[in-house]
Amino acid sequence: MATSLAEENYLKIIYRLSENTDQGVSTNAVAELAQTKAASVTDMLQKLAEKGWVIYQKYQGVRLTPSGQKIALSIIRKHRLWEVFLVEKLGYNWDEVHEIAEQLEHIESESLIQKLDEFLGFPDRDPHGDPIPTRDGKMADQIYQPLSEIKEKMDCVLMGVAKDAAVFLQLLTKLDLNLGAKITILEINSFDRSLQIQVNSAAPIFVSHEVAKNILVKA
Amino acid sequence: MATSLAEENYLKIIYRLSENTDQGVSTNAVAELAQTKAASVTDMLQKLAEKGWVIYQKYQGVRLTPSGQKIALSIIRKHRLWEVFLVEKLGYNWDEVHEIAEQLEHIESESLIQKLDEFLGFPDRDPHGDPIPTRDGKMADQIYQPLSEIKEKMDCVLMGVAKDAAVFLQLLTKLDLNLGAKITILEINSFDRSLQIQVNSAAPIFVSHEVAKNILVKA
DNA sequence: ATAAATTTTTAGGTAAGACTAAAAAAATAT
DNA sequence: ATATTTTTTTAGTCTTACCTAAAAATTTAT
Structure with missing residues (x-):
């Protein structure tokens, strides 16, 4: 199923907030990272739940389903690969690449990411030392x-x-x-x-x- | 002033249709390339005119103002530079790059395009032989x-x-x-x-x- | 020159994704 | 245990960018 830019960003945020906890993620926490209001988040969580990407129950917070997680990981994979490109190939510093990668991560093309990965020599960490999820959605633990x-x-x-x-x-x-x-x-x-x-x-x-x-x- | 994705696409289409003629561009012609309906085009032309990017008079077609042209050329510049990247660096064939470049052309970062241009060795033609507009919005004639x-x-x-x-x-x-x-x-x-x-x-x-x-x- | 056909515009609606204000639920404090 | 505070949800709007149907203008054909 197709994902809009807004949906992808929400899934990514929920993923990030889930990393440290096995509780559901609160509406307010999402709102803060999404730079939006709690009411807008509630709306979106209902939509994401309908699409089967999150488990959401009123007042109980939200968590990703396997398919939601898969989408989040593919966005993170793209984000981190593009960061490697920006630093290694274009000569950016590590503090300059985040915003640009936020845009590039939404480009939709399987083959592009495969070819980019290959062009970069299949890196497994981005310029900040974060692990890059594999094509089939596995991410190494942060071992440091x-x-x-x-x-x-x-x-x-x-x-x-x-x-x-x-x-x-x-x-x-x-x-x-x-x-x-x-x-x-x-x-x-x-x-x-x-x-x-x-x-x-x-x-x-x-x-x-x-x-x-x-x-x-x-x- | 900020440009939305839809606006950028319209400006690019109007530019393309203006290349062969010095008449105004017809609503229908734009609708066909934009894969949308004439009524939607009329809406958008009015909006673009308000923003000062096109001259638009009812039933008279539309033409770009200098500022509209500048935006169109910057999108075309980005599109063509990315096409060079896809072919020269990632190994795509020339028939495979258009769709991906349609997405990449909307990434917003002055510095990114400068660095990409440099990384590619300041090419002046894309993989189809089309001239790449310069940073200050000049495009070489098609001399072939x-x-x-x-x-x-x-x-x-x-x-x-x-x-x-x-x-x-x-x-x-x-x-x-x-x-x-x-x-x-x-x-x-x-x-x-x-x-x-x-x-x-x-x-x-x-x-x-x-x-x-x-x-x-x-x- | 008028009729017919085509193009373009207007009017009114829809969906996505945001907002504010108010209501409801949950958590915290007394 | 109840009152207060905080969080979350609902209800009602707004904007962007699209749509359909109908009206108006323009162009083409007779």
Whole structure:
């Protein structure tokens, strides 16, 4: 069945909100991410339920059916492949690609995505370290852990981010915290849980707990 | 001012229909290309006129204003650059790219098109030989002439096509009539104006006047 | 020049996807 | 346990872009 742009965006949002919980996703949470009003969300959830892409019961939140999940994953796959293209082939920085990929993810062509995937050398992570779902709708787990959970004195490598807001990514870039950066944790301050770290053996810097939570590393 | 997808398509269609004539473009002609009804076209023309993109007077047809033309050319520029990408980088054939480019042409990002243009090596023709408008909205003339206008015994090179319907392009491909093919006109049959030609020095073949009209060559 | 045919426009409606305001249900606090 | 607050839903509109049917203008044919 055909999916409209609005429907695809809702499914993607519901998917994202479902990742952390096995509860139904609340109307308000969806409204916030969709940048719309709760009343509009209710409307749309009813429509998505009719089409069989979500399970929705009044006041009980919403969850994706297998077919809804499949659609969401195909949008995410397209989004992430296009991000790889934008960074690897067109030379964008990792903080610049999100908006453009939001548009490109809705282009409809099976063959296009297959050929793009091949052109990019079948990448399995996007420029933010997020796994790219496979063609048959399987997505690898996020195997990396937040920097905030690494112990003092340990070494690790920056493999991804848990948040791709441009302001956050720009901060990381400014601190030389790029994909693949070698990080040594010198000290964790118990007061505010901020970290003193060394990036690529340069002079030590401080990062807040909030930042560390959103940096994903391989120990 | 922002342009919706529908508006962009109308402007593009009006541009195309204006290319051959300096008359206003008729409502019906637009309706046919837009695959919609004349009444819907009238609605839209009034809206486009309010926005200052077309000059429209009841029963008098429509023509683009400079700002409307600028929008149309930017859509055409995007369409053709994406076609180059699809053929040159992703390995599509020239008869497969039109539909996908119809979607990609509406992606909105100045920087994306600049970077794409650069990535492709600043091409000035698309895979069908059509000129790509420049960033500031200038489009080179179609400098090639139809094969149907070349004299007997002359040699020429296939530089483009005047029609990009898939069935036509597939026929050309089957006849080995690809971009750059060397064509020698052996004979023009006065009865039906069909041509006997030789392609890349292979065995002679016949093509109809209709086909010859839509093949663009450099003498 | 008038009649017939065609094209174009107007009028009135529909569906998608958003909105506001008000009502209803659920969650939280006293 | 009841009152208050918050969340969610319903009801009623709006805009965009399309539709059909009928009216009006234009073009073509006689």
